[in-house]
Amino acid sequence: MDTSGSPPLDQILTVDEVAAYLRVSRATICRWCVNGKLPAFKIGKGWRVRRSALEGYILYQHEPSLNHDHD
Numbered sequence: 001m002d003t004s005g006s007p008p009l010d011q012i013l014t015v016d017e018v019a020a021y022l023r024v025s026r027a028t029i030c031r032w033c034v035n036g037k038l039p040a041f042k043i044g045k046g047w048r049v050r051r052s053a054l055e056g057y058i059l060y061q062h063e064p065s066l067n068h069d070h071d
Contacts, residue, residue, distance in 0.1 A: 011051040018049050 015033070019026045030047060032038035039053040 008051070013049045013051055013054065015047050015049075018054060021054070 013021075015026055015029045018038075019029045022029070029038065029049075033040035033047040033049070038049060038057050040047045040049045042048070
């Protein structure tokens with residue numbers, strides 16, 4: 001059992017949890033899941049995101065040399 005106080009990287013997050021964490025709308029997260037911008041998978045009708053995938057996405061967005069989405 002991890003007692004460090006931080007959530008495990010394999011934790012599964014809902015769209016609402018991801019949206020709240022990133023402070024964007026639920027619709028934005030759903031759109032990112034559908035178009036593959038954010039690695040996610042479906043359980044039933046809802047999208048789920050692994051915390052490790054979210055952390056990787058955040059790191060990727062902060063690496064200018066890797067980010068190909070800029071104007």
